[in-house]
Amino acid sequence: MRSEFLHFALPDITTTELDMVAEAMLSGWITSGPRVREFERLFSEAVGARHAIAVNSCTAALHLALETISIKPEDEVITSPYTFAATAEVIRYFGAKPVFVDIDPLTFNIDPAALSAALSDRTQAVIPVHIGGLPVELGQIISTRQTGGVPVIEDAAHAFPCRYAGRVIGAISDFTFFSFYATKTSTTGEGGMICTNNQEWAERCKMMSLHGISRDAWNRYAAEGSWYYEIVAPGFKYNMTDIAAAMGIAQLARADTMWTRRCEIAARYNSAFSSMPELQIPTDDPRHQHAWHLYMLRLHLGKLNIGRAEFVEELKRRNIGTSVHFIPLHIHPYYRETYGYSPNDFPVAYNEYLREISLPIYSKMTDDDVQDVIDAVTEVVRVNSRRRTYVPA
Numbered sequence: 001m002r003s004e005f006l007h008f009a010l011p012d013i014t015t016t017e018l019d020m021v022a023e024a025m026l027s028g029w030i031t032s033g034p035r036v037r038e039f040e041r042l043f044s045e046a047v048g049a050r051h052a053i054a055v056n057s058c059t060a061a062l063h064l065a066l067e068t069i070s071i072k073p074e075d076e077v078i079t080s081p082y083t084f085a086a087t088a089e090v091i092r093y094f095g096a097k098p099v100f101v102d103i104d105p106l107t108f109n110i111d112p113a114a115l116s117a118a119l120s121d122r123t124q125a126v127i128p129v130h131i132g133g134l135p136v137e138l139g140q141i142i143s144t145r146q147t148g149g150v151p152v153i154e155d156a157a158h159a160f161p162c163r164y165a166g167r168v169i170g171a172i173s174d175f176t177f178f179s180f181y182a183t184k185t186s187t188t189g190e191g192g193m194i195c196t197n198n199q200e201w202a203e204r205c206k207m208m209s210l211h212g213i214s215r216d217a218w219n220r221y222a223a224e225g226s227w228y229y230e231i232v233a234p235g236f237k238y239n240m241t242d243i244a245a246a247m248g249i250a251q252l253a254r255a256d257t258m259w260t261r262r263c264e265i266a267a268r269y270n271s272a273f274s275s276m277p278e279l280q281i282p283t284d285d286p287r288h289q290h291a292w293h294l295y296m297l298r299l300h301l302g303k304l305n306i307g308r309a310e311f312v313e314e315l316k317r318r319n320i321g322t323s324v325h326f327i328p329l330h331i332h333p334y335y336r337e338t339y340g341y342s343p344n345d346f347p348v349a350y351n352e353y354l355r356e357i358s359l360p361i362y363s364k365m366t367d368d369d370v371q372d373v374i375d376a377v378t379e380v381v382r383v384n385s386r387r388r389t390y391v392p393a
């Protein structure tokens with residue numbers, strides 16, 4: 001058994017990040033400035049979007065996107081219950097209703113076939129989430145949009161770098177937003193990016209990210225800037241700092257290398273677990289590029305003597321950190337009490353949640369770390385399998 005606890009997620013920070021952050025700090029420009037503009041330029045190039053706006057979280061990015069398309073009270077926005085708090089809470093900021101659509105049991109992503117049935121006269125947007133970094137069926141969702149005629153806003157918090165049918169996620173639908181939270185595949189500590197090809201929307205997001213101030217608010221203290229500004233809307237304080245952007249630029253340059261390492265880890269897990277009947281390895285799809293932000297293993301509970309919570313505990317006893325993604329939104333008190341949901345209103349999301357366990361998958365993991373996870377999972381399965389004679393896979 002390993003002697004030290006293996007964290008579920010750790011950022012991959014090198015001296016490049018440290019040097020670039022130090023340089024930003026010593027430059028005298030520590031809030032939004034030239035590094036933010038550079039990060040936006042590089043990121044928009046990386047995903048092929050015409051516009052990229054850096055903000056201080058992915059939640060802020062989603063808030064700005066919904067503000068830009070003028071979501072109002074009583075509007076409906078379709079999303080999946082199988083996601084993090086942020087995806088639906090921003091819909092509630094506007095007094096609008098998140099309409100949940102159940103997930104596909106194989107992918108954890110919103111079920112495109114069920115989506116069209118949820119469209120109504122009040123639907124104003126659809127927010128599909130690329131769970132764990134496996135792309136949603138965007139082609140189908142965008143064609144469903146044609147029947148609904150509403151913007152598609154991708155929650156790509158987990159999906160960088162990621163491709164749907166060869167196309168980089170970030171410029172395919174109306175809006176795509178990314179997270180650079182500490183555990184994400186590229187990080188700025190806290191941070192987010194809004195991508196769109198629509199110039200008017202990009203300008204609105206940019207303006208609203210900094211108090212609704214009309215023009216070039218960020219450089220009003222620079223030599224070429226001006227003290228004069230106008231407030232044209234009651235905006236927010238969502239701008240990214242140059243310190244964060246410096247880290248983001250360094251991470252962006254290493255994004256493919258970090259992704260390659262996560263692919264190697266996923267491949268090792270898959271080959272260790274695929275022949276174990278007690279486990280179900282995550283779905284992948286050769287048509288797409290999985291970002292491998294999460295490795296979402298599933299337990300066949302009928303083949304084990306323990307439940308998911310005990311499985312998590314058994315791994316913790318062996319010094320392996322894990323997590324669960326996600327506790328579906330409809331079973332949280334707020335959504336239960338506000339909309340009267342019960343767990344089986346979205347039965348696939350609920351049942352898959354009960355047997356999901358996310359294993360560590362991050363580029364800083366050594367080969368020994370990966371082997372420790374494999375050994376620990378294999379042992380917990382062996383000790384708790386209902387098979388009378390356990391034959392190692």
Ligand SMILES: Cc1ncc(COP(=O)(O)O)c(C=O)c1O
Pocket residue numbers: 057058059060083084086087129155157158178179180181190191192
């Ligand atoms: C699916 C999803 N969407 C949105 C967010 C929000 O990201 P941030 O923490 O950058 O606001 C998260 C964060 O974990 C997430 O998992």
